[in-house]
Amino acid sequence: MKNALAYADAHRSNFVDELKTLLRIPSVSTDPAFAGEVQRTADYLADHMKALGMQRAEAIDTGGHPIVLAEHFVDPALPTVLVYGHYDVQPPDPLDLWHSPPFEPVERDGLLYARGACDDKGQLFMHIKAFEAFMKTTGQPPVNLKFILEGEEECGSKHLAGFISDHADELRADIVVISDTALFAPGVPSITYGLRGLAYVEVSLTGPNRDLHSGTYGGAIDNPINALARLIAGLHDQDHRITIDGFYDDVIPLTSDERATMRALPFNDEEWAADVGVSHTRTEAGFSALEGSCARPTLDCNGIWGGYTGEGAKTVLPSKAHAKISMRLVPDQTPEDITNKIRAYFEANTPCTMKLDFKPMHGGHGVLVDTHSPAMEAAAEALVGTYGKRPFFTRIGGSIPVVADFKRILGLDSVLMGFGLDSDAIHSPNEHFGIDRFHEGIASIIRFMTLYGS
């Protein structure tokens, strides 16, 4: 390990230069015009890993953008680590807000600016450089190593789950490691052990069969907007708890340890609220804002529309009203069950004056990983080695569907060890990655592999 760390330290500028080469290829996956560049990125990564001595590395056609699969087998007695990352990037628009061109990486004040610098080329490249550090010193990594690098993460991961199923044998491993998340704060290492799932539905109410004159009919024909508002309002009680029958049945309660950890995190409610321009948070009674935003299930209207929405006044009693509603889920809620339960709510409470159209849109499972597993312990120790302090185990409010896919299809837990920061402007102009954090990531991964392998 010492040699590998020394090698990594000695090659800091080479590693950054190589990352710049990777960042120069505009692998924008949503835009078909860039399909060739996405392919070129996949080929570059496969070639680069082979050049470093990886036993197998190839860009495999998926019908969409290729998936890079790589493998380096050392010893059947060693555990196998499967690294997931994605080499595609968000479109760089709006271009005029970038201070330097998005695909011409530049260093400024210790930060490397480029589209993909953090999300996720910079972070996946740390794993390749850790592999290199072992190959150039001890001659082989301390674990069996596999890579699955996706090119469609930013456009819906259409082919990923199918690919994992189809290549289940080749992907067999003991743990998945993913670096696609952020530190809790600068210098505050964290490992994400919880992700929320999602159930997303669209609801439409039809009252009268056409838009009516509100003078002629108002007061006797029920209004679908008013009715939909009543239904949406009824989804929360005064304590901001969700009223859907059985909604909380399968929620694994936060443990007192988890709550203590959250209280210890450097998180300031008021600053967090002020940053998005609100004076107060609003959370389910009995839970902090951090708990509410990360570790409790939610229900949000994502969109609503109906009737006249143009300029001025039109006295219409509309025929229809619509809402998009999504719920963030936590284990062991399932999107199927929650979708059925909210459907039951709407079916039971839609007034007899309205016709209901209920459309499930999509869903995903939440994830909770055992923080006491050998892999998690190794990851925590590795971060202690790099940062001099034990990481916080954190839950995040969003979803990373691939984590649930690995669990569902391969039975594998994931270690989410990310080195980004919320301020890295991923998906925005002037995306960047701290060069120190890039090197901290490589050192942490070297330590993790060593600790997990022993």
Add this chain to the structure above:
Amino acid sequence: MKNALAYADAHRSNFVDELKTLLRIPSVSTDPAFAGEVQRTADYLADHMKALGMQRAEAIDTGGHPIVLAEHFVDPALPTVLVYGHYDVQPPDPLDLWHSPPFEPVERDGLLYARGACDDKGQLFMHIKAFEAFMKTTGQPPVNLKFILEGEEECGSKHLAGFISDHADELRADIVVISDTALFAPGVPSITYGLRGLAYVEVSLTGPNRDLHSGTYGGAIDNPINALARLIAGLHDQDHRITIDGFYDDVIPLTSDERATMRALPFNDEEWAADVGVSHTRTEAGFSALEGSCARPTLDCNGIWGGYTGEGAKTVLPSKAHAKISMRLVPDQTPEDITNKIRAYFEANTPCTMKLDFKPMHGGHGVLVDTHSPAMEAAAEALVGTYGKRPFFTRIGGSIPVVADFKRILGLDSVLMGFGLDSDAIHSPNEHFGIDRFHEGIASIIRFMTLYGS
């Protein structure tokens, strides 16, 4: 009177032919391309009335479309009737749904088809023909007669109230008579004595200062759509009564006579609901559908919008949500007072997580006319003479702002004696007017003038 009625009967086909001439001029007031036609219609009416012996008739410039003012003075001992009507028409679109061209009037099955046949050229022309019947027989009408014929009713009556104020002296009268409404049903004469007013507002809530990721913030940052839904839902209670503080304070209760009249009307709840495709009406507890739609105040969302409303799913926690809300008012509610009261509701109930933007849009007063006045008695008797039965006195749920304007500016009540039918397709393709109803209207107006003048 007998002579005038005989003259009208003898000239039935002449009257229809003359109406056709009037209907051939496409006086579409909303479309500037038709401004010349609107002017031509005004001039035609003024000339036609002068040719019939009207002492004064002129098309007066308003800055918009002209108003035709006419006057025939008989005797200071006689009451003065001011006839209001409008000679402009709705656009004829969609043209391809007309069975015959909208400005080429044709008779089919006793109906005269043309844009404006009923609304309102056909109905205002009845008053001119009644005047003619007196001029050609007794030599003068049995009342002093004034006309105010508007050319902007279908585009917002921008210049009408100002014109009435500016010409208050010339418009002095004892009663206004308007034929711009419908019979309650074929062969069921009715006089409208009540109109609802209106208060229309737009409400916007701002939560976070930008659209947020519902995974990262959902559960701790309040959602403006959910909050707006709660506010809208709170505007009605379980009995479908409006909860705004003091909302009903100034409502003049329905009298038992009024309620008995409404119960006697040939109105079938279920058919009325089925006609607009709903299985049940929904009315304030204790009131029938007819009472709710005509004689009680209401609150309807006319439009709502916020967040993501496109195809598919987007997990946004939106910054803003908006609604247009209107209330139909009944005397003695005023739009100013009710607007203040709903503003107070929103100010008191908007949660501390939201910023409220409250925008009054416009308003109008409701009207209730004394059904026992000499003019109303004369109108009722006139309809008995024509239909052989006493008319129902009815209230309608919509607004005719000019009625409130005449009351407010000139202190005049209006007699709303209309001969249309709800099935006349006004504002739609194939507008028509029953030729029998046209003649019934002329005869009824002849009777009314005679009775009111004596």
